[in-house]
Amino acid sequence: MEPVTKIKLATVWLGGCAGCHMSFLDLDEWLFELAKHVDLVFSPIADVKHFPEGVDVALVEGAVANEDNLALVKRVRANSKMLISFGDCAVTGNVTALRNTLGLDNVEAVLDRVYKDAALLFPHMPDDTSVVPPLLEQVMPVHSVVPVDIYLPGCPPPAPRIRALLEQLLAGQTPKMEGRDMLKFG
Amino acid sequence: MSKTLTLNGKLITARDDETLLEAAQDNGIHIHTLCHLEGTSDVGACRLCLVEVQGSNKLLPACTTMVQEGMVATTETEQLNAYRRQIVELFFAERNHVCAVCVANNHCELQDLGVAVGMDHVRYDYLFPTEKVDLTHPLFGIDHNRCIMCTRCVRTCDEIEGAHVWDVSGRGIKSHVITELSQPWGEALSCTSCGKCVMACPTGAIFKQGSTVAEMVKDRSKLSFLMNAREKKVWNL
Numbered sequence A: 001m002e003p004v005t006k007i008k009l010a011t012v013w014l015g016g017c018a019g020c021h022m023s024f025l026d027l028d029e030w031l032f033e034l035a036k037h038v039d040l041v042f043s044p045i046a047d048v049k050h051f052p053e054g055v056d057v058a059l060v061e062g063a064v065a066n067e068d069n070l071a072l073v074k075r076v077r078a079n080s081k082m083l084i085s086f087g088d089c090a091v092t093g094n095v096t097a098l099r100n101t102l103g104l105d106n107v108e109a110v111l112d113r114v115y116k117d118a119a120l121l122f123p124h125m126p127d128d129t130s131v132v133p134p135l136l137e138q139v140m141p142v143h144s145v146v147p148v149d150i151y152l153p154g155c156p157p158p159a160p161r162i163r164a165l166l167e168q169l170l171a172g173q174t175p176k177m178e179g180r181d182m183l184k185f186g
Numbered sequence B: 001m002s003k004t005l006t007l008n009g010k011l012i013t014a015r016d017d018e019t020l021l022e023a024a025q026d027n028g029i030h031i032h033t034l035c036h037l038e039g040t041s042d043v044g045a046c047r048l049c050l051v052e053v054q055g056s057n058k059l060l061p062a063c064t065t066m067v068q069e070g071m072v073a074t075t076e077t078e079q080l081n082a083y084r085r086q087i088v089e090l091f092f093a094e095r096n097h098v099c100a101v102c103v104a105n106n107h108c109e110l111q112d113l114g115v116a117v118g119m120d121h122v123r124y125d126y127l128f129p130t131e132k133v134d135l136t137h138p139l140f141g142i143d144h145n146r147c148i149m150c151t152r153c154v155r156t157c158d159e160i161e162g163a164h165v166w167d168v169s170g171r172g173i174k175s176h177v178i179t180e181l182s183q184p185w186g187e188a189l190s191c192t193s194c195g196k197c198v199m200a201c202p203t204g205a206i207f208k209q210g211s212t213v214a215e216m217v218k219d220r221s222k223l224s225f226l227m228n229a230r231e232k233k234v235w236n237l
Helices: A019-025 A030-037 A067-078 A088-092 A094-102 A106-117 A159-170 B020-026 B078-094 B109-116 B152-161 B196-200 B221-232
Strands: A007-013 A038-042 A055-061 A064-066 A080-086 A135-140 A150-152 B002-007 B010-015 B050-053 B072-074 B140-143 B166-169 B176-179 B206-208
Touching: A007 A019, A007 A067, A007 A080, A019 A055, A019 A159, A030 A038, A030 A159, A038 A055, A055 A067, A055 A088, A064 A067, A067 A080, A067 A135, A080 A088, A088 A094, A094 A106, A094 A135, A106 A135, A150 A159, B002 B020, B010 B020, B050 B078, B078 B109, B152 B166, B152 B196, B152 B221, B196 B206, B196 B221
Parallel strands: A007 A038, A007 A055, A055 A080, A080 A150, B002 B072
Antiparallel strands: A064 A135, B002 B010, B050 B072, B140 B206, B166 B176
8 A cells, every 4th residue: 555645755966976866776676665655856867946845855965066056955954854965975075075185276276177178179168157056165065064864975875775774764763874884985 | 921900891811011902802802993003013093992991090092001910991982982983083084085086995994994983974074185196106106195194104114124114204283104204205215115015004095006996905914924924933824
């Protein structure tokens, strides 16, 4: 039988490579099992423009790297009962935060590198600057911007790790994040 | 002569010349370590093996504390475990440890310790320092982003190889390991290119050139083999 009330699940993509979402899709046929218990109300793999209100669980992939990320993660926090830092970029900054090591004035150097130095044809910044959200001075892990309830490390978190977490949540338990299978970074 | 002491409520016997860490290990009691390396001297740099000793008002590193008759020590308490997690978090916050793109991913003692102490995230602000990578040596490289200042390379090079290429320069958070008088490693004439520092390094800081993500596996047993052969005349690998 279908559960009467389904959990409202959202997955969010901030500054990351989408690898965590690929790993989520690696749940394969268990996704059908998951779909019996949750409504996917917001996700890069669902055509929803605005993060809704009243979300139960939000999986947040990626670090907070630009002003769009910052505004979205605040909206996610304000409208979600449980926020899960999903993967190493969300938990530590990871590869997304590598530019921080260039110092506090890294933004111009990074944009120049991407749009000018490395471009084969027409090296220039986009004419419409609004298509590139302004980068923050420093890339930050999610918990340095908003409170986080659960941390799910891994680059990406392996599908069995994601499943183990979601199964415990669906069973109404506080997830146990212990041991190599659940905690190894990288 | 031997000494009798109480470790975690259990009476144990230890040799006179043993440290608390060795006595614990001989009795099957595990204490987390990082700067300790079988075959080299102990310096108590990482503070992970801190234990409670009755009668001492401070915590003592098990690796540099000698056993004493009647000593009463505890290796695991809630407070000690909390400190150990803090220490590991501070290691991660101090330099730029990015497991996902590290040569030592899956073979790293710091990464393993993160799991062992239950680190699901780092509560301290990352410092994101600007650190150098020295690739001037023809075979090896050092990435200071991944160095935790355990000084295992320094002790290994000095005590096992007898070359003393490595040393420490600077103080506190500004300290770094250096080759010779802070010259590029490739110009260090005293380096024999033996690779023992590569084996000794617990993270991906010192590595063989050409290794990419997760490829740098280190065989530390070769170091203890050398010391056993030299000191105890035991030649079994």
